[in-house]
Amino acid sequence: MSFQRRSEVQYLKSLLQTLFPVIVAAAVFVLITVTIFLIRSEDPGSFSLQDYRGQYYINVHNDLHRRRLRVEIEKRNFPDRPEGIILDQSISPGTIVEPRQSLRLVVNQHQPLLTVPDLVGTGQAGISAALERIVIGDQVYSLARGSTSYVFDDGVPDGTILAQSPLPGQKVDPDFPVDFLVATSNAYRGKQITPSELKELPVDLAYEFLLRTGASFTIKEILSPTRPAEQGRVADARLTGKDQYELDVFFQKPSAAFASGYEQETVEIPAEYRGEKMCSLYHYPESDPQSRKAIFRQKLSSEKATVVFFRRNTEVLELRCENKVVSRKVLSPDFSG
Template identity: 25%
Template sequence: MDTQVADTLLGSLIDGRYRIRGRVARGGMATVYTAMDERLERAVAIKIIHSTQGPPGRAGAGNFVDRFTDEAKTIARLTHPNVVAVYDQGTHAGRPYLVMEFVRGRTLRELLTERRRLNPDEALAITEQMLAAVAAAHRAGLVHRDIKPENVLVAEAPSGGPSNLVDSVVKVTDFGLARAVEASTDHDNGNQLMATVAYVAPELVTDGRADARTDVYSAGIVLFEMLTGRVPYEGDRPIDIAWQHVDRDVPAPSTLVPGLPRLLDDLVARATRRDPAARPSDAGALLAEVQVARDGLGTANSQTAMLPSVSDGPAVSQPTMVVAAVRPPERPTWARLPEGGQPTRGRRRAAPSAAGDLGSRLAALGTRLTGGGSGRLGVAAVVVVLGLVAALGGWWFGVGRYTTTPELVSMSKVEAEAQASQSGFTLRYADPRHDDQVPRDGVVAQEPASAARILKGGTITLTLSLGPERFELPDVVGKEFDLAEADLVSAQLEVVKGTARFDDGLPEGVVVATSPEAGKEVRPGDEITVILSKGRAPITVPNLVGKNLNEARAQIAQLGLVLVEPTYKESDKPRDEVLGQSPAVGSGVEKDAQVRLEVSKGPPQVTVPRVIDLPCQQAKQVLESQGFQVTVQFNPNAVTRFQNPNENAQVPPGTQITIGCF
């Protein structure tokens, strides 16, 4: 039994106009309700963005409301029969909302849950309408960023019959909403919105950037799921699934559903290539390929291809599914792009009635020309002229209007622009990328490739180099190895363990240092040596300062340490007294670690002056004035006859001097 939590919005009136009737669905960003527009008396859908309370936490983030309003205006201007229309927007209780067209139908996700997979004709019909909507957005400069079955609505077919998916109306929703949320979270939370990982394009995982080709990739994954009943990649964590899009090619649908036509494998492969430059440039280009494939599928199906039926039940006899051209002769108008924007590559052939009318006119012309003798000459002339026109037309459309693409790769941007201008081509630029061989602003890739056929005056898409990728090595000192390794691997660096060492400040297993050091410039693929702590060393360095050198030497030897030759310096401390030590007192070291001592040379020496032959009292005054201690022997009133130490002797300050007077 399902348990529902009471929704306080049910029955409420928003903006004095929209009466909430029921809740349709709740997602990570918003909740969708059905409502009645009491002013115009029509049913609408209202998408209300979640409040700042709770896990979504988006509506109040930074200037999100302003961004959301701008996006709503952009979407409202996007008028297309396959796009869910936006009627109004506003805020209710501080939460932004959109008022949208109410589509009576189910999501593509619900259809796939019920049927598991669709037959090829149904899958292509839905894909065609889905791409028509996305192509209209791309022409308006808008990228969807979150194409998935949950955002594709399949309405009831106008011809009736819930199972007639070929003739159903497909509507795409949530244009621009992902972009508005992404713009808010980028600035406020430091995060970037990523489309559902099952459908995410590789460049959105690696670079976080999206363009029209990102939508092309997601549409290709949706087509793959409709054909096979599953997404190409699965995993225990979303990040594992996302990186499979980067590291692996999408498998051919026929490897999972034997018997699918080769043209469907090729179509999925073109749309889901990992290199964005190798995909169709936008949804309009992919739409043209889908329409061509759909026409080709109709021709192939005239011979009736047999596929196994879809069943999850026990292995019993099941009816087979016949892939046949079950669509009506002309697709409904809402299933095609407006004529002005429809790609010519996928445009249908002329209707039989028009062809028949042209045949009647040619037959009448033939009758008039063959009515007499001169008519036969006219026929010959017409045949010759028509032959020349056909030949020239065939040459022009097949060869004449085409030329070859010049080689622009490895040129600088300035050189490439000059070359393209000289040859009459227009340039456009794809997102730049790093390259170790091509300097910054050099051409890394071009589409079409060099020497390929291209219309004269056509457009060449160039990818410029950002130069070799360089970035500062992140600081992982103080982190446990697993966390440090994850940080470095995510930066596309190779991690090796160096020789562990003791450290007084960091516990065992924590990173002590890296080589190169944090902050140094590195590039993807560089090898980083990580040095781990072994914890505190087993021997504690004692305090040796103030001790005599011999005493300090004995204590060092007793601990199993090695004393390096001491360094002497002048000091007022007694000679051989320890003034400083390294390692510091209390440091942890291991056995045989070296200890360095700084030892006193004693006070600086002074020269003893000559006082012999001076009166005794005068000699005493001279010596005491220079800081010596004086001892007088014999007669203090006589003349000084000897001194000890002798004159010019080098002695420490304050030395005792003895003088003899008689």
């Protein structure tokens, strides 16, 4: 082998020895990068949901994101609890969940709560002015105007507000919607209810609407809300006979009962009162029985009746048939705030 040839071979060997560590390092880097990409691009499998209650949301945000959960935040205001702490979760700890499953967290948020004004008995012309300017300190807040439903009532001036939801005095977040039931002298418009008029109404307003027209109803199905704003609202309504309706209602029972919130209850109708006897179901604050409000007043042929209603602090749920108290249950919050 010539001297020149040997020099070329020696040069190539030297170059290969120099570049070999670099090539190996580059290959390892590419392999690691591809592995990380594949891991991150794959959804984690099903897993047991942990208990996030009592933890700060900021501390669990990354874990929730890593598990690909679709998180919705519902804000509550409890001044005696730390801001940002998770108060409740829509899925119970230990439940097996899948990636991209929806999870609603109730997070304590120290923001001003607005008191819903009392507009019952006033004219609907003043709704906007009452909701659009609510002053707290040097800040101006507002509530949203929700739906307006009309029912026949010739005993009050046209346009008089007969009922509202949320109830007067209730504490809500800024921009929370307020729905109204308003009197009309137009018998054609206000004496008959179409199912579409009941859809998306808060159930307490839907009950008032049905009571005032003499209609009866049954809750056919309870559906899980897909967002917090649906809780306690009518998901769908169907006319099943003359002045008889079936309602589907959005409701999900929280793991803890707050100072106020929607409740689902089933009441039993004694056999002797089924069919032709008039039964009425009321709820009222335990401290004020005179303020009782009817959920329904109708003849029931079934053994049980399911209702969803808004409870304010400690309330009594009372069933009366033929003006006799048939059952009475006290419902209390787990903690106030």
